[in-house]
Amino acid sequence: MPTFQRRFSIVQKLIASYAVVIFLTTAALVFALLGLYSQNRTAKEIARTDLFVISATYRLRESLSAQDRFAGRYLILKSDEFKDLFNQRQSEFMTILGELGRRGNDQPFRDLVASYERYRQATESIFATGNGDPLAAKKDSDEVAARIDAISALRRALLDQKLAEADRRESATVRLALILAFSGFILALTVASLTVHSISTAITKLKKGMHRIAEGDFDYDPQLPAGDEIGALAGDFVRMGKKLKELEQMSLDASPLTRLPGNIAIERVLNRRLQSGEPFAVCYADLDNFKAFNDHYGYIKASEVIKLTAELIHDTVRQMAGGDAFVGHVGGDDFVMVVASDKGGPVCEHVITRFDDFIRQHYSAEDLAKGAIEGVDRYGVPRTFPIMSISIAVVICSREEFASAVDIAKAAADIKDLLKSTPGSNYLINRRKGKR
Incomplete structure (x- = not known):
């Protein structure tokens, strides 16, 4: 990959492309500017919203699973420690839920909030009496998990649509740029194409990395160079995978008899x-x-x-x-x-x-x-x-x-x-x- 692709941010790459286009022809600039700006906006929107929501659903599922474990252990051992641990994970769940709500308070989100409220009430009964109905709490937990999965699936579908729309715009930009000034736009087209290809490739790799981590391949590295917004996001993916692997190892390492760390x-x-x-x-x-x-x-x-x-x-x-x-x-x-x-x-x-x-x-x-x-x-x-x-x-x-x-x-x-x-x-x- 060229050196400028590694050293400059997405915005800087786009500005360089626009400068070349302006120098060659005003007509080509207008269309290229609109097309590339749309690509940049889509990439940022995906980074700020879609990938955040998908990551948040993973954290919600992990937090919900932890709450189920602590509630179950409380029923067996009646230890307040598990109640405290449950409350910590519940607080964590509510924090993530609040962050998710700020991204969009739509009907699926409101359904998730309502389902979790029922689950919270069921677990409060368990901790209040010490012998609540675990089946009811499990049913409510499964409903919350299903709501989380529904939000994740919906966001994945929206992400696929955005990627498809980004590819369509990319193709249109390249075609019209060639029609307007084939001979004079060789240099400008090369720079713009490299920039758009870099963004598209990075998003594709991030999407693949998201699926690999979801399948349990916590060591997967999308291998995106640092230096721009997507490169920084790729680094967050790698760190998230390492943390998930560490948590998995600690869980597997625990003694099955005492449940103490190994x-x-x-x-x-x-x-x-x-x-x-x-x-x-x-x-x-x-x-x-x-x-x-x-x-x-x-x-x-x-x-x-x-x-x-x-x-x-x-x-x-x-x-x-x-x-x-x-x-x-x-x-x-x-x-x-x-x-x-x-x-x-x-x-x-x-x-x-x-x-x-x-x-x-x-x-x-x-x-x-x-x-x-x-x-x-x-x-x-x-x-x-x-x-x-x-x-x-x-x-x-x-x-x-x-x-x-x-x-x-x-x-x-x-x-x-x-x-x-x-x-x-x-x-x-x-x-x-x-x-x-």
């Missing part, structure tokens, strides 16, 4: 905290004698302990360390807590206290009386295993001391090895130990 999210959080430059504490929790408990009581009971332990850790961290703290599930009986550097010790103490009280409820009276269970170790040797306990290795992290999440994990593993030699639930901050 290794990908944990590594991302640790690296982001390191880049921020603020010190923080990483608490690596591991259940002692879990394998013996699993062998003795069975995997169903053991899975229940893992799930309840995850809830215990999550609730404790949220209560003690606030909303910017993070809890992840490495896998098995290993968990990670990321909190402010001064919260590491208090959080560990509360987790240990709650866990030691909680875990006794999952042993039989006979085993509790003995204070242990019989089993075999990983080498097949019969042994007596004490009541399950929790060990927490705490690493105080800073960018000066650790370069990556891998370095933090290694330091936590070294501390955990020291903890394993001490019976009972305990925690160790770097080289200082606190025991309960």
Whole structure:
């Protein structure tokens, strides 16, 4: 592509084309000006309205799906956290809806608003009573989704019509320009054709990119050069695709048992905290004698302990360390807590206290009386295993001391090895130990 196509904006390209046309003949200028201005106006209208509306419908669908998930989890777990998360996504939905309404308050939009109002009332009943009708809320949610899809489909159809009209005008401009001054307009026609072709090609690529992202190809890049309005819009498409892919990876990475973020999210959080430059504490929790408990009581009971332990850790961290703290599930009986550097010790103490009280409820009276269970170790040797306990290795992290999440994990593993030699639930901050 010529250098000027990459360096100049759409408006600048059009002005250059007009200057050449004016220099050659006034008659050709009038028609070319009208035609090219129409193309420019169509491109801007598409960028400002059609692509915005289509992008907004994608965000509405994602927000609605999140609301459905949080409402469903609230019905199961009765946790106010999910109600707060639901309200956040509802607020996000209403903001997007307001932006969409400013683009056009037509009948499909009013139908969408009415459908969402019914859905909102159904979910309010669920959160108010704790046992509302999930089927009614699901039906209303499906209706809202259908309204969103209808708006998206309508806007796609309008976009296709605009593209077809733009192509028709382009052809008419080129034909008449050739008729008016074929010999004198060679240079002007070349510049105008390149400009129009650039706009048409960019719009086509953006349309293709929109469809590819809608089909789940979040890595697709329309490969439009930066420098003009459509190039900037293409960059927004690429960033949107990366964000959608990131959200998808986090969803797939979550533990199916505990629903806590997994290794990908944990590594991302640790690296982001390191880049921020603020010190923080990483608490690596591991259940002692879990394998013996699993062998003795069975995997169903053991899975229940893992799930309840995850809830215990999550609730404790949220209560003690606030909303910017993070809890992840490495896998098995290993968990990670990321909190402010001064919260590491208090959080560990509360987790240990709650866990030691909680875990006794999952042993039989006979085993509790003995204070242990019989089993075999990983080498097949019969042994007596004490009541399950929790060990927490705490690493105080800073960018000066650790370069990556891998370095933090290694330091936590070294501390955990020291903890394993001490019976009972305990925690160790770097080289200082606190025991309960």
